[in-house]
Amino acid sequence: xxxxxxxxxxxxxxxxxxxxxxxxxxxxxxxxxxxxxxxxxxxxxxxxxxxxxxxxxxxxxxxxxxxxxxxxxxxxxxxxxxxxxxxxxxxxxxxxxxxxxxxxxxxxxxxxxxxxxxxxxxxxxxxxxxxxxxxxxxxxxxxxxxxxxxxxxxxxxxxxxxxxxxxxxxxxxxxxxxxxxxxxxxxxxxxxxxxxxxxxxxxxxxxxxxxxxxxx
Numbered sequence: 001x002x003x004x005x006x007x008x009x010x011x012x013x014x015x016x017x018x019x020x021x022x023x024x025x026x027x028x029x030x031x032x033x034x035x036x037x038x039x040x041x042x043x044x045x046x047x048x049x050x051x052x053x054x055x056x057x058x059x060x061x062x063x064x065x066x067x068x069x070x071x072x073x074x075x076x077x078x079x080x081x082x083x084x085x086x087x088x089x090x091x092x093x094x095x096x097x098x099x100x101x102x103x104x105x106x107x108x109x110x111x112x113x114x115x116x117x118x119x120x121x122x123x124x125x126x127x128x129x130x131x132x133x134x135x136x137x138x139x140x141x142x143x144x145x146x147x148x149x150x151x152x153x154x155x156x157x158x159x160x161x162x163x164x165x166x167x168x169x170x171x172x173x174x175x176x177x178x179x180x181x182x183x184x185x186x187x188x189x190x191x192x193x194x195x196x197x198x199x200x201x202x203x204x205x206x207x208x209x210x211x212x213x214x215x216x
Contacts, residue, residue, distance in 0.1 A: 003117050003125060007132045008107040011140040013147035015095040015104050019075030021142045022093070025053050031138035035059040035131040047072055055082075059131055060124035061116065063087050087114040104143075106136055 011018055021027075023046070029036040037056040044051030051069045056062075067082030067089070080091045092109040110128070117124070 001118070002111050002113040003122065003128075005110045005112075005125060005128050005132065006108070007129060007136065008105060009133075009136045009140060010098075010101075011104045011106060011143050012102075013104060013143050015075045015097050017143040017146045017150075018095045018104050018106060018139060020146060021139045022095075023047055023074075025055075028055070028135065032131060032134050035134070042066065044069070047074065047078070052082075060127035061120070063116065065089050067091065086116050087112060106140065108132060108136075 025039045025041065025046075028039045035058055037058050039053060039055045041051065041053045046053075047069060049069055049072060052066050054064060054066050056064050063085035065082040065084040065087065067080040069078065070081055071077070071079040076095050076097075078093045080089075080093075082089050090111045094105075094107045094109075096105045096107065098105055110132070112128075
C-alpha cells in the first residue's frame with residue numbers, strides 16, 4: 001500500500017521568491033543535512049520537462065532516488081517522479097499566490113511505494129513529514145529574505161497618518177473693546193441730520209416771487 005504525505009506552509013512573499021530558492025537543488029542538503037546527503041542534476045536542462053536529478057536520502061532510511069521532471073510551470077508548479085533502491089516516489093509541489101493575504105501557500109503531495117515502504121509501513125511517515133517541514137521552513141526563511149531585500153519596508157514617516165491639527169485646537173476668540181470706551185470716529189463722517197443742503201449753482205426762482213413790473 002502506498003504511503004501518502006501532504007504538507008503545507010505559508011510564506012510572506014511572492015511565488016517568484018519561493019521558486020528562486022526551491023530551484024537550487026544543490027542547496028537542499030545544506031538546509032537539512034541530517035536527511036539529505038547530496039543533490040545534483042544528472043541530465044537535461046534544469047527544471048525542464050524530462051530533466052533528472054539524483055538525491056541521496058538518509059532518512060527515513062538510506063536510499064537514492066533519481067526524480068524526473070514530468071511537468072513544470074515556473075514559478076507555481078512542478079511534478080516529479082523518481083525510482084531507486086526499490087522505492088518509487090512521486091511528488092507534487094504547488095506554490096499558490098494568495099492575493100488577498102499577499103502571501104504564498106507552499107504545498108506538497110508525495111506518494112512512496114515499493115518493498116522497503118511496505119516493510120516499514122506507516123512508522124516512517126512522521127520522519128518524512130519532519131523532513132519536509134524542515135525543508136519548507138528553510139525555503140520560506142530565504143524566500144522572505146529575498147522579498148525584503150527587493151521590497152524593503154517604508155520608514156514610519158512614509159506611511160504614518162497626518163495628525164489633525166484642528167482636533168484639539170482651542171476656540172478662536174475675537175478681541176473685544178473694553179466696556180465704556182467710545183467707538184473710534186469714522187475716517188469720513190457723514191454730515192449731521194438737519195444741516196442745510198448747499199445752494200445750487202444755478203437755482204430756479206422760487207415759486208411765488210414777483211415778476212419784474214410791466215410797462216404801463
